[in-house]
Amino acid sequence: MAEVVLNNVSKIYPGGVIGCKDINLHIKDKEFCVLVGPSGCGKSTTLRVIAGLEEITSGELKIGDTVVNNIPAKDRDIAMVFQNYALYPHMKVRENLAFGLKLRKYPPAEIEKRIQETAKILEIDHLLDRRPKALSGGQRQRVALGRAIVRKPKVFLFDEPLSNLDAKLRVQMRVEIKKLHARLQITSIYVTHDQVEAMTMGDKIVVMKDGFIQQIDDPIKIYEKPLTKFVAGFIGSPAMNFISVKITSRNGNFEASEVPSGFVYMLKSEDFPFLRDYDGKEVVMGIRPEDIKDTIFANIKDAENTVPAVVEAEEPMGSENYIHLTTQSSAITMKTAGSNRVKMGDRLNLVFDRNKLHFFDRETDRKIE
Amino acid sequence: MDVVIFRRKLRNGLIFFALVVGAVFMLFPFLWMLFVSLKKTGHGFLLDFAFAKPFFANFKAVWNNPSFPFSRFFLNSLIVATSGAFLTALFCSMGGYVFAKKDFYLKELVFWMMLATLMVPGMMYMVPQFAIVTKLGWINTYKGMIIPHVANVFGLFLLRQHMETIPNSLLDSAKIDGASEWQIFRTIIVPLSLPVITTVFLLTFLFQWTNFLWQLVVNTPDSAKLTLPVGLALFKGQYSTEWTKLMAASAFSIIPIAVLFIAAQRFFIEGLTAGAVKE
Secondary structure (H helix, E strand, O other), X not given: OOOEEEEEEEEEEOOOEEEEEEEEEEEXXXXXXXXXXXXXXXXXXXXXXXXXXXXOOEEEEEEOOEEOOOOOHHHOOEEEEOOOOOOOOOOOHHHHHHHHHHHOOOOHHHHHHHHHHHHHHHOOHHHOOOOHHHOOHHHHHHHHHHHHHOOOOOEEEEEOOOOOOOHHHHHXXXXXXXXXXXXXXXXXXXXXXXXXXXXHHOOEEEEEEOOEEEEEEOHHHHHHOOOEHHXXXXXXXXXXXXXXXXXXXXXXXEEXXXXXXXXXXXXXXXXXXXXXXXXXXXXXXXXXXXXEEEOOOOOOOOOOOOEEEEEEEEEEOOOEEEEEEEOOOOEEEEEEEOOOOOOOOOEEEEEEOHHHOEEEEOOOOEXXX | OHHHHHHHHHHHHHHHHHHHHHHHHHXXXXXXXXXXXXXXXXXXXXXXXXXXXXXXXXXXXXXXXXXXXXXXXXXXXXXXXXXXXXXXXXXXXXXHHHHHHOOOOXXXXXXXXXXXXXXXXXXXXXXXXHHXXXXXOOXXXXXXHHHHHOOOXXXXXXXXXXXXXXXXXXXXXXXXXXXXXXXXXXXHHHHHHXXXXXXXXXXXXXXXXXXXXXXXXXXXXXXXXXXXXXXXXXXXXXXXXOHHHHHHHHHHHOHHXXXXXXXXXXXXXXXXXXOOOOO
């Protein structure tokens, strides 16, 4: 069991290509930390740096109390699960599980005991004498997990382990990995590009972009209080709506006028005192699809502060309905109950939940608070 | 419907006939060699059925001839071909691994320069190689016959191309599992490249087994290390050639190759087609 600490860790490839830069991260013992971000954001590089598969250009990496910058991967006492499983195709499942233990010269009886234990936990005991090509995707993933847990390492690293599975199996394995973590209580670092995986699995989420960390927090805080426009747009499905507005002070309150033209939305100055510095400037207003209501569906009488929009399309999901609308200058997605159906061309008057509005600086993309 | 079946049968029949003709054409020299090897001395080129008595007399005469140490030639060939093929397969595998999976300065340039040497005819190397071998005192030795041909660029190319298709995640996984560089090579790379390594082994074995010129060059006529191709040439006298015995010796000489190819046929075909399709 161990904590993992990265102090200003950077990985710069030849030619100046940034893998990851100035990563400061403290993953506590037994914590399940998820690194999430789009392709090329540096999450896998960070994981490979922790694994010892990439050399650190600068900074310090500690696993437990040991600085491991110069310790090779095999001596870091970590285990890794890969996206493509990376099972040795010429070895049976049993040999795949035993490989790491044999190399570490465990006695045969101990190896067999651990294989049996692991196989039981993952319910793969009937597959031990098969080769990887005779297994289904889900079974292969279990064997890959087995190969990691059989060694009882200090830290588990997962590199997009569910990406190759179909949607249903992915959900199932997600839960299994969570259960496994709860049972084994081993510090885990999980890389994914899927924000749903990140939200559902992580105790802590690290959102990355272009090699830099954007925000580190627990899933709910990341969702409710994103620090940048990127995080706000990346976490959440459907994504947060962004509307460019110009802030103008009027009668002690603020008007948010859609840019270049469109609706005018009134904001009370006591709710948004921080907008005072942006009087006369353009900002980005963000609102999540579930925080938008319609005067008809929400049964709001005489709503004075509404945004008129036209229905472009709807995506009925059964329990909920995603309605895609356009205002004069922006596209908006709204999430409503499945029974609330609309037709293309319908005109709706939208009401935003004022407590859930976010504002971002146009220049820096950072949240205005 | 019947016409369709008839046409299909006719087409299959024609294909079968063409294949049989092809097979006979390919097999004829072998069958002719066996036929002649069983005939009486002096009847080698006569279209008769005058077989030797006893039936395998020529084979016996070749194997037990005190003035013609056929079994010695056979053993020499076996040593040269086996060790040459083994060393070539080993070094090409190691080189292929490095070129496929490691990064070093000027890697691509070095590789393509090595590949470019394939365009130079082998004969061009013979004189400098002979000079080196002579200087090293390797005339009439196994070393002189084997070592100059151990560096095999074609084998290196074949193995590098195959090893590039082995996913890097397997090597990363082995590294994390605790494998050293040599253990990764031995337990992951070699087993996964076995079909191609077998192909390189067989091709090199075949090359060494049938290599006549180099082995003639690095052996003096009285050498104890003469190999089969050179030995077989001894049958061809200045005035006459004992064709029946020559053919018996030739028949002997193809046995190891035939056995090897039959035993490793599956690997050999896998090796030649490896990487042709995405699995």
